[in-house]
Every structure is written in structure tokens, then in C-alpha cells.
Amino acid sequence: MSAPAAPPGIERVLFSEEQIRERICEIGESIAERYRGRDLKLIGVLKGSIFFLTALAQRIDIPIKVDLLGISSFGARKGAPGVVRIAKDLDDTIEGEDVLLIEDIVDTGLTTRYLLQTLAGRGPNSLAICTLLDRTCRRIVQVPVEFRCFEIDERFVVGFGLDYRQLYRNLPYLAVMKPD
Ligand code: IMP
Ligand code: MG
Numbered sequence: 122m123s124a125p126a127a128p129p130g131i132e133r134v135l136f137s138e139e140q141i142r143e144r145i146c147e148i149g150e151s152i153a154e155r156y157r158g159r160d161l162k163l164i165g166v167l168k169g170s171i172f173f174l175t176a177l178a179q180r181i182d183i184p185i186k187v188d189l190l191g192i193s194s195f196g197a198r199k200g201a202p203g204v205v206r207i208a209k210d211l212d213d214t215i216e217g218e219d220v221l222l223i224e225d226i227v228d229t230g231l232t233t234r235y236l237l238q239t240l241a242g243r244g245p246n247s248l249a250i251c252t253l254l255d256r257t258c259r260r261i262v263q264v265p266v267e268f269r270c271f272e273i274d275e276r277f278v279v280g281f282g283l284d285y286r287q288l289y290r291n292l293p294y295l296a297v298m299k300p301d
Pocket of ligand 1: 225227229276277279
């Protein structure tokens with residue numbers, strides 16, 4: 122069975138399936154070490170982070186609960202920071218729980234800061250951030266990223282959950298797009 126050819130908009134693979142799998146194993150072990158003896162709730166942000174959340178959860182060897190949050194951001198340009206609001210709320214409360222917010226990418230930090238503030242107001246026992254990609258060079262607001270798989274530079278990235286106009290989320294690798 123051969124892998125499907127890269128779609129036309131893709132310039133090159135940035136992190137392969139294998140590299141992503143290895144990093145996720147390492148991060149999963151670090152998370153399990155940190156939270157051992159406690160139950161951990163992973164909160165995924167729809168839609169980008171569900172691919173990462175699924176792969177990561179299977180690599181964390183402690184009891185895990187999962188809940189999902191849907192956001193709408195108004196800023197449809199490539200990577201443009203926008204105003205964020207919650208479009209689909211969590212199913213359950215997080216009061217007294219150890220919560221790990223799972224992000225696809227922390228870019229300007231605006232989305233993550235909004236989510237952190239919202240979740241912190243609900244009284245979790247602890248609240249931390251785990252992200253697949255971290256682009257610190259574009260940070261506008263500082264957010265404490267506890268666990269990260271990869272640091273990246275300016276170039277717009279798709280795959281493994283990350284989209285460009287809702288496409289490319291299903292690529293099993295992370296790739297750089299061709300410039301416009
Ligand atoms: P923020 O700028 O940290 O608020 O990130 C907002 C959102 O922009 C992220 O959750 C992603 O959905 C999107 N985003 C930022 N950079 C990229 C990228 O390189 N590829 C795909 N989506 C991105
Ligand atoms: Mg997006």
C-alpha cells in the first residue's frame with residue numbers, strides 16, 4: 122500500500138508521521154510522569170487539536186478523561202489572530218480537576234489566553250497547556266506552554282489537524298504550504 126501523493130498546495134514535509142509519533146510518545150510519557158496518581162482531563166479545541174489529542178491520549182499511561190470545546194475565531198486570513206468566542210461548550214464541569222488544554226498551535230497566544238482565562242474561572246485544581254506546535258516568534262501575549270512537541274518558524278503549516286480554509290487536516294504529517 123503506497124502513501125497518497127502530497128496535494129498540490131504542499132511545498133514540503135516539515136515533520137514526518139514517524140517524527141510526530143516519536144515526539145507524541147515522549148510528551149505522553151512526560152505528562153504521565155507529571156500527573157501520576159491523579160486523574161487527568163484533556164480538553165481538546167475543535168477542530169484542529171482532535172487529531173493530536175487522539176494520538177496523545179493513547180500515549181498517556183494514567184487515567185484520562187476527555188472533553189471538547191468548540192471555538193469560532195473571526196480572522197480567516199492565513200494565521201490571522203481574530204476575536205474568539207466559544208461556539209460549543211464543554212459537556213461537564215472542570216471544578217477541582219486537573220486539566221490539560223490541548224492545542225494544535227499556539228501562535229499569537231490570543232486564542233490560548235482567552236481559553237485559559239475562561240477555564241481558570243471554572244475552578245479547576247490545575248490548568249496547563251500542551252500544544253503540538255509552538256510559534257513563539259509571533260507571540261503577542263505570553264502564555265505558559267507546559268508541553269510542546271515542536272517549535273516552528275513563520276511559515277504557515279498544515280496537516281495533523283491544522284487547516285488552510287478547512288482543508289488538509291487529514292494529512293498524516295505536518296507540511297509547509299506553497300506561498301500564494
Ligand atoms: P493564535 O494566533 O495563537 O490565537 O492562534 C489562532 C489559531 O490560528 C490556531 O488555533 C490555528 O487554528 C490558527 N493558526 C495559526 N497558525 C497556523 C498555521 O501555521 N497553520 C494553520 N493554522 C494556524
Ligand atoms: Mg484553524
